[in-house]
Amino acid sequence: MERISPCRLFEQNPGRFQLNRRVILGKIADMRITIIGLGLIGGSLGLALKRSGITDLKIIGVPRREETIQQAINIGAIDEGTTDHIKGSADADIVFICTPINLILPVISEIGPTLKKGAIVTDVGSSKYEIVSQAEKATPKGIYFVGGHPMAGKETVKLEAAEADLFKDKKWILTKTSKTSIRAIEQLENLVRTTGATPQIMDPKTHDLAVAAISHMPLAVAAALVNTIADEPEKELMGRIASSGFRDTTRIASGDPILGVDMFKTNQKAVLKMIKAFKQSLSRLEGLIKNGDGEAMNEELEKAKNFRDAIFR
Numbered sequence: 001m002e003r004i005s006p007c008r009l010f011e012q013n014p015g016r017f018q019l020n021r022r023v024i025l026g027k028i029a030d031m032r033i034t035i036i037g038l039g040l041i042g043g044s045l046g047l048a049l050k051r052s053g054i055t056d057l058k059i060i061g062v063p064r065r066e067e068t069i070q071q072a073i074n075i076g077a078i079d080e081g082t083t084d085h086i087k088g089s090a091d092a093d094i095v096f097i098c099t100p101i102n103l104i105l106p107v108i109s110e111i112g113p114t115l116k117k118g119a120i121v122t123d124v125g126s127s128k129y130e131i132v133s134q135a136e137k138a139t140p141k142g143i144y145f146v147g148g149h150p151m152a153g154k155e156t157v158k159l160e161a162a163e164a165d166l167f168k169d170k171k172w173i174l175t176k177t178s179k180t181s182i183r184a185i186e187q188l189e190n191l192v193r194t195t196g197a198t199p200q201i202m203d204p205k206t207h208d209l210a211v212a213a214i215s216h217m218p219l220a221v222a223a224a225l226v227n228t229i230a231d232e233p234e235k236e237l238m239g240r241i242a243s244s245g246f247r248d249t250t251r252i253a254s255g256d257p258i259l260g261v262d263m264f265k266t267n268q269k270a271v272l273k274m275i276k277a278f279k280q281s282l283s284r285l286e287g288l289i290k291n292g293d294g295e296a297m298n299e300e301l302e303k304a305k306n307f308r309d310a311i312f313r
């Protein structure tokens with residue numbers, strides 16, 4: 001792959017970066033990035049960063065298992081690796097924690113004291129308020145934590161499923177609070193852009209409610225929908241004739257249950273709020289079906305069609 005200097009990269013495609021030459025030219029080049037957790041998200045991040053053409057970018061991978069190190073080097077996701085969280089992050093400028101959610105805070109507590117001054121720590125966990133508020137307390141002075149969540153993924157997880165284009169044209173949420181360092185968030189914005197994603201800044205609570213609405217509650221609904229059929233005496237027949245409509249509606253129910261449990265547990269309040277709203281919406285439709293009110297049913301379906309078409313136009 002042709003190595004492009006940061007100056008050329010910036011000149012060729014300035015729109016890909018925010019117009020902040022000092023950060024781009026002075027910081028993104030010659031940087032050590034550690035990725036802890038080399039699964040779907042961590043592996044895809046490594047692949048995307050390695051492909052970005054940024055010069056002198058060293059990527060250190062920290063998986064759980066020794067054999068994953070060579071696997072990640074072979075596919076070009078990292079330059080080197082170790083299974084030791086502390087060793088792998090001690091010299092890092094930026095650390096991405098890409099483990100399951102329940103490990104994010106323990107990893108921060110473990111590596112925090114030995115990180116170098118000025119290091120930035122971020123995560124990719126799909127809920128933010130709990131992680132960000134605890135992480136801000138746990139981060140030692142001189143280390144900067146910014147919560148993150150790439151709005152990208154798929155049902156298959158682990159390193160084998162990683163792809164360099166996973167974040168392309170997707171949003172990557174970075175959270176901002178009164179404690180967030182502007183330098184840290186700007187630097188992450190620029191780095192996230194090199195993966196093809198568009199950074200979007202918001203506060204952790206706003207993130208959690210929005211993500212409960214468009215990701216966590218839909219997972220609960222998809223799982224409940226599939227289980228409704230699974231509990232029917234005629235489930236074999238129903239499954240045999242199920243086609244693309246049922247498949248599309250329930251796709252996310254095939255995701256890793258462990259990640260789903262993490263979402264529900266760490267975003268409980270917002271998920272319950274959105275499930276309540278969903279039940280009200282379903283009851284409204286149920287009432288219209290019961291009454292046989294075709295015009296009102298049409299209005300309800302039209303409203304859904306218009307909003308969905310506007311989102312995915």
Ligand code: NAP
Pocket residue numbers: 036037038039040041042062063064065098099100101103124125126127149150151152153154157158159259
């Ligand atoms: P994944 O493919 O299962 O990756 C998680 C990785 O963490 C696995 O490779 C696992 O190792 C590794 N790991 C577990 N314990 C570890 C430890 N102690 N030290 C280092 N690595 C460890 O799952 P993922 O989809 O990438 O999810 C990772 C994070 O991304 C989660 O926090 C999730 O909320 C977030 N996220 C996921 C999606 C999605 O659609 N999947 C989207 C956005 C954000 P093994 O391979 O040995 O199990």
